[in-house]
Amino acid sequence: MSKSIVELVDNLPSGGVTVMMLKSLDFVVPGEWNNLTGFDNTIQAVTGETKRKVVDKIRDRAIALYENPNEPYQAAVGLYQIVDRADTALAASAVANKIGQKIGFLSFLGNLTPKADVTQTLDLCIKVVVELIALCKLNNISLDNIGSFGAALSDYKHESIMRMAALVCVDGLxxxxxxFIKKAQSTLAGLNPGTLQQNSTFQSISNxxxxxxxxxxxxxxxxxFGSTQGWMNNLVRSRGLTPESILRSxxxxxxxxxxxxDYVAAFLDMTTNYYEHTGIQTVARRLVDRAYAEIGSGRY
Incomplete structure (x- = not known):
């Protein structure tokens, strides 16, 4: 049985490389992200409620919503988890390719692994697709209107905007x-569908x-990915983001x-799970908001 939303939030770390990395990116989206850990703490932070009886009611309703298979919350968490589970393998592949380029007797590794830019591009672009799918699931809307995704990103706050800022910095720049945007678009334009089909993350969400x-x-x-170009370009320009400025922070x-x-990117892939971390926080916030509203309306 999958973990409950309470377990997931209670088990989120308050420190470690993922949290430190996200804190270092506060300058990209100042003040938006607070590392909410602990489900009761999340309820109190999101609603302002401190009375034990009210907190317990919100908690119970949120648990029921999460466990309902007809609701989108478990599926959304699963999506956020999938892309981070693949990162270690992707990073190992990228590092193997770099070793193959620099050390002669390991040169055969270059023939067995994707080029680093192709690997990184797929990692970036599939994460963007996962974000769109999760957004549509959580809001019960169709995937048909891709063009509105960029506008939706402009409304992101809290954990969601931090996740996308980290995506731009850690998986893009x-x-x-x-x-990175032009490079990713060029790579996608020249990509053989067979290469995509071999990607483990794609295989996990292809259906x-x-x-x-x-x-x-x-x-x-x-x-x-193209629908996010304007939003990403604006974030990079407005914050003056460069690979060097991110690394300094x-x-x-x-x-x-x-x-x-390239080695920094591989290191971050292997040591962080920011998509899962902030994704769980996003889903928890959505659950708490809905549970609080339903309790306040007297429906539960």
């Missing part, structure tokens, strides 16, 4: 450079992506001795 063929699904991924919290950005 650091591994792919300042032109949720619209399209009758892998080529169709690649088209959906490309269109979804991170070094205040995490001792990253190596400043080679």
């Amino acid at each position: 650091i591994p792919l450079g300042p032109d 949720l992506i619209p399209g009758g063929s892998v080529g169709d699904k690649l088209g959906f991924i490309t269109a979804t 991170m070094n205040q919290y995490i001792d990253i001795a190596d400043n080679k950005l």
Whole structure:
């Protein structure tokens, strides 16, 4: 049986590399993210309620909503978890490729693993698609209107905006450079559907992506990423984000001795799970808001 939402939130760490990394990115979305851990603490922070009786009612209703298979909350958490579970394998693949390029007797590894840019591009773009799918599930809306995704991102707050800011920084700028959007679009345009089909994260969510063929699904991924271009460009420009500025901020919290950005990206992939961490917090907030509203209306 999967963990309850209470277990998931109670088990979120208050420290560690993921939390330190997210704290280092506060300058990107100032004051938006507070590392809410503990379900009762989350209830009190989101609603302002401190009375034990009221907190217990909200808690019980939130648990019931999460456990209801007809509600979207467990599925959304599962999506956030999937992309982080694959990161270690993706990072190992990227590192193996770099070793293959630099050490002669390991050069065969370059033939067995995807190019680092292809790997990183798929990691970035599939995470964007997962965000769209989770957003649609949580709001009970269709995946058909991709064009509205960019507008929806402009309304993001709290954990959700921190997750997307981290995506831009950690999965975009650091591994792919300042032109990461153009580079990702170019990579997608030249991608063979067979390469996508071999990607483990894609395999895990393929049935949720619209399209009758892998080529169709690649088209959906490309269109979804394209719909976020304006929002991402605006975030990068408005905050003056560069790989170097992000690394400088991170070094205040995490001792990253190596400043080679491809290795930094691999290190972060292997040591953080920011998508799952903030995704659980997003779902918990949504559950608490709904449970509180329903209790206040007298429905429960």
